[in-house]
Amino acid sequence: MHWIEAFHIIFMVTWFAGLFYLPRLFVYAAENPSGERFSLLQLMQRRLLVITHIGGGLTLVFGLVLLMGHGHYLAAGWMHAKLTLVAGLIGYHLWCWRLVGQFARGVNRRSSTWFRWFNEVPVVFLIAIVILVVIRPF
Ligand code: HEM
Incomplete structure (x- = not known):
């Protein structure tokens, strides 16, 4: 199980690097909405999205294997809270995917300030999930 946990954490870090x-x-891209720089940013978004999908997918796979090996965690409050936050994180991931599609079609309408705030959201998820799994407060 320690190997599974190690890979769970490795892919979690990969997932968060993307998020x-x-x-x-x-x-x-919002600050450079046309020209060569925009094309390069579109390409970088698409490539990073693939890595983010791999990191997220494998974090979930290794997490579910860990959970099968520790069935009693399913009754724990901290695990319920963690899984709820993971569902939110998956929602954030899907939103990023949709935004990559909007930039690819050149139909983004949001400002760079909006994206700066959007960028802060995964920080909250990371802090909350790591505290839940390490401290297990309930
Ligand atoms: C479907 C999603 C997930 C499931 C089912 C899951 C499940 C688990 C399980 C069962 C453990 C083993 C706990 C232990 O034996 O001590 C674990 C460890 C861990 N998980 Fe997840 N996890 C998921 C997603 C995540 C995410 C998104 C993060 C990060 C934000 C994360 C961070 C961690 C960390 C840091 C540990 C190590 C905790 C420790 O050893 O103290 N997990 N996970």
């Missing part, structure tokens, strides 16, 4: 950096690319 932190994709919105930065949205900020830059």
Whole structure:
């Protein structure tokens, strides 16, 4: 189980690298909405999205394997809270995916300031989930 946990954490870090950096690319693309720089940012978004999908998908796979090995965690409050936050994180991931599609079609209407705030959301998820799994407050 320790190997599974190690890979769970490795892919979690990969997932968050994408969830932190994709919105930065949205900020830059919102500030440079045309020309060569915009095309490069679109390409970077699409490539980073693939890595983010891989990180997220494998975090979930290894997390579910861990959960099967520790069935009693399903009765724990901290695990319920963690899984609820993971559902929110998946929603954020899907939103990023949709935004990549909007930039690809050149139909973004949001400002760079909006994306700067959007960029802060995964920080809250990361802090809350890590505190839940390490401290297990309830
Ligand atoms: C479907 C999604 C997930 C499931 C089912 C899941 C399940 C689990 C399970 C069962 C453990 C083992 C706990 C132990 O034995 O001590 C674990 C460990 C851990 N998980 Fe997840 N996890 C998921 C997603 C995530 C996400 C998104 C994050 C990060 C934001 C995360 C961060 C961690 C960390 C840091 C540990 C190590 C905790 C420790 O050893 O103290 N997990 N996870």
